[in-house]
Amino acid sequence: MAEHEPDEEFEALLRFLRDDRGVDFTGYKRPSLTRLVNRRMRAAGVEDYRAFVDLLQVEPGELKSLLDALLINVTAFFRDPQAWDELRHVLLPTVLAELQPGEQVRVWSAACATGEEAYSLAILLHEMLGDEDFRARVKIYATDVDEDALAVARAGRYSEKALENLTEEQRQVYFEREGSSYRFRPDLRTSIIFGRHDLLQDAPISRVVLLSCRNALMYFTPETQTRVLERFAFALHEHGLMLLGKAEMLLTQSQLFTPISLQHRIFRARRRTPAARLAALAVGGDHTVTSSVSRAAEAAFVAAPAAQIVLDSHGIVTLLNERAQRDLRLTTEDLGKVFFELELSSRPIELRGAVAGAQASRQPVQLREVEWPQPGGGVSRWDVRVAPLDDGEDVIGIHLVFEDVTERVELRTRLQQVHNELSTAYEELQSSSEELETTNEELQSAVEELETTNEELQSTNEELETMNEELQSTNEELQTLNDELRDRTLQVDEANGFLHSILEGLDQAVIVVDGDFRVQLWNSGVERLTGLRSFEAEGLRLTDLALGVPAEQVRLALLEVVLDGGASRSLEEIVTTRFGEPAMRRLQVTPLRRSGGPISGAVLTVEDAPIAP
Numbered sequence: 001m002a003e004h005e006p007d008e009e010f011e012a013l014l015r016f017l018r019d020d021r022g023v024d025f026t027g028y029k030r031p032s033l034t035r036l037v038n039r040r041m042r043a044a045g046v047e048d049y050r051a052f053v054d055l056l057q058v059e060p061g062e063l064k065s066l067l068d069a070l071l072i073n074v075t076a077f078f079r080d081p082q083a084w085d086e087l088r089h090v091l092l093p094t095v096l097a098e099l100q101p102g103e104q105v106r107v108w109s110a111a112c113a114t115g116e117e118a119y120s121l122a123i124l125l126h127e128m129l130g131d132e133d134f135r136a137r138v139k140i141y142a143t144d145v146d147e148d149a150l151a152v153a154r155a156g157r158y159s160e161k162a163l164e165n166l167t168e169e170q171r172q173v174y175f176e177r178e179g180s181s182y183r184f185r186p187d188l189r190t191s192i193i194f195g196r197h198d199l200l201q202d203a204p205i206s207r208v209v210l211l212s213c214r215n216a217l218m219y220f221t222p223e224t225q226t227r228v229l230e231r232f233a234f235a236l237h238e239h240g241l242m243l244l245g246k247a248e249m250l251l252t253q254s255q256l257f258t259p260i261s262l263q264h265r266i267f268r269a270r271r272r273t274p275a276a277r278l279a280a281l282a283v284g285g286d287h288t289v290t291s292s293v294s295r296a297a298e299a300a301f302v303a304a305p306a307a308q309i310v311l312d313s314h315g316i317v318t319l320l321n322e323r324a325q326r327d328l329r330l331t332t333e334d335l336g337k338v339f340f341e342l343e344l345s346s347r348p349i350e351l352r353g354a355v356a357g358a359q360a361s362r363q364p365v366q367l368r369e370v371e372w373p374q375p376g377g378g379v380s381r382w383d384v385r386v387a388p389l390d391d392g393e394d395v396i397g398i399h400l401v402f403e404d405v406t407e408r409v410e411l412r413t414r415l416q417q418v419h420n421e422l423s424t425a426y427e428e429l430q431s432s433s434e435e436l437e438t439t440n441e442e443l444q445s446a447v448e449e450l451e452t453t454n455e456e457l458q459s460t461n462e463e464l465e466t467m468n469e470e471l472q473s474t475n476e477e478l479q480t481l482n483d484e485l486r487d488r489t490l491q492v493d494e495a496n497g498f499l500h501s502i503l504e505g506l507d508q509a510v511i512v513v514d515g516d517f518r519v520q521l522w523n524s525g526v527e528r529l530t531g532l533r534s535f536e537a538e539g540l541r542l543t544d545l546a547l548g549v550p551a552e553q554v555r556l557a558l559l560e561v562v563l564d565g566g567a568s569r570s571l572e573e574i575v576t577t578r579f580g581e582p583a584m585r586r587l588q589v590t591p592l593r594r595s596g597g598p599i600s601g602a603v604l605t606v607e608d609a610p611i612a613p
Helices: 008-021 030-044 049-058 060-070 081-098 116-129 131-137 147-155 168-174 222-235 274-281 291-302 322-327 352-361 406-428 430-505 524-530 551-563
Strands: 105-110 138-144 157-159 175-178 181-184 192-196 208-213 236-244 257-261 266-269 307-312 317-320 365-373 379-390 395-404 509-514 519-522 569-576 582-593 599-610
Touching: 008 030, 008 049, 030 049, 030 060, 030 430, 049 060, 081 116, 081 208, 081 236, 081 257, 081 266, 105 116, 116 131, 116 138, 116 168, 116 192, 116 208, 131 138, 138 147, 147 192, 168 175, 208 222, 222 236, 307 322, 322 395, 352 365, 352 379, 352 395, 379 406, 509 524, 524 599, 551 569, 551 582, 551 599
Parallel strands: 105 138, 105 208, 138 192, 208 236
Antiparallel strands: 157 181, 175 181, 236 266, 257 266, 307 317, 307 395, 365 379, 379 395, 509 519, 509 599, 569 582, 582 599
């Protein structure tokens, strides 16, 4: 199967995963994402993205296989030891000293994979604070979108190989041996909370003293990275630190954070973020907004740009954005009012029950395709999402998002009409039914072969884990090579400039073409002979340019020299120069080889010899 380029069908696949399966990959970088999806499609025997969507709809197990391919879980205990030493001996002691006596130490391990990072944080803080302070103050939130990885993390069981970065003392103090594996101490495990959390969709955890997110941002597009970084900036305590992976370089240009240890990718959020200023503007009327409401406002306005309303824990309207004012006909005078007293809370749909349900269950409530009368007549369709804003302990507010889905509903209706027409056509095509039955039998056979292949892939997975470790080592070597390549590039640029000055200084006309006979170099000598400037000739096929020698002879000479690997060829032709004088024009075609490699083009020299009258 040929590699697919990202196109509308690929984007439709991502929207299907987000809207129908609750997994959002729309913010991931397309080259790596496309490569992983295409690899999974080849394994599943699917040729195009539309067919892959159909397979995901009829085969539930395929979604799990796809997620396993896309969610890369590379982690280890105390990964990048120098960064951990910087935290332990230099940065964390200062941060902990800046906290109020007895203040809770909230830690967030985002994209925690199988949990090694979270347990490393627990070990670090337990060693620094001591047993009593750790149990009383520390709460570690470890989140990821991969439920299978979270299941491994919650169990807290690891092989002896996985613990090789720990000292012998750490293994004895923090782990209990169970058969061939090691289990993290249950009495300390209660300080760690593992849960599913989507960095692109879910509200961030707040008041975090230490936030660790290692090598996750590098998979996102720049726009998505900015969204995630804004949420991280909101999440951090005023003295909090953020630890990223070695591959994350974007933050060196961010206006949200100040580098504390750039070498180890440790940052601190700037004191006032745009979201904090936006929350300050929300204070109005006689209602005094508490710190919890400010945090709720920040969380809501970091979310997707749609019509939004934020309520505090008492149901009072604290924030509403411009889209809410325009689409929902609200005004800034509604700030400070009780939401249940607004007409919007009951018309055109009853929202009071949804708000109360979300607050009580701490789970989002989705109201899909609600009929919404328009002022000028007609009815539109809206999706309404009512979500609690949770700081990890209490519900501090409610976030309502209103999205106009009228166009989507109309498209689905038209699609249903097309499906009905197709169903009628299928009933009329009785002969096609027999072919479909045969195809189903073949597909069943293919499924059995795929099950066999899955067993082989499980074995291959162990090899891939070893390869991942080798790749991590190779990545460090590549960083060194990048520095060397940068120096080599400067040398090549100097050599190219030197070569260009030589060619321009020659009186002889010189042309260089690539393997497709397209002009790569056209020096001033050729310009004098032909009258064509280099910018007019470069990039065009040589056979399309007027050299005075028949184009077919030039093409045959190039074919013999470049494609057939022949020796140099000479062509002669009596021409009338651009100055009206007769001359014998000689073309010498010589193969172009790079460092003794295969022929990659040709070098042509052109000269005119005068002909005696």
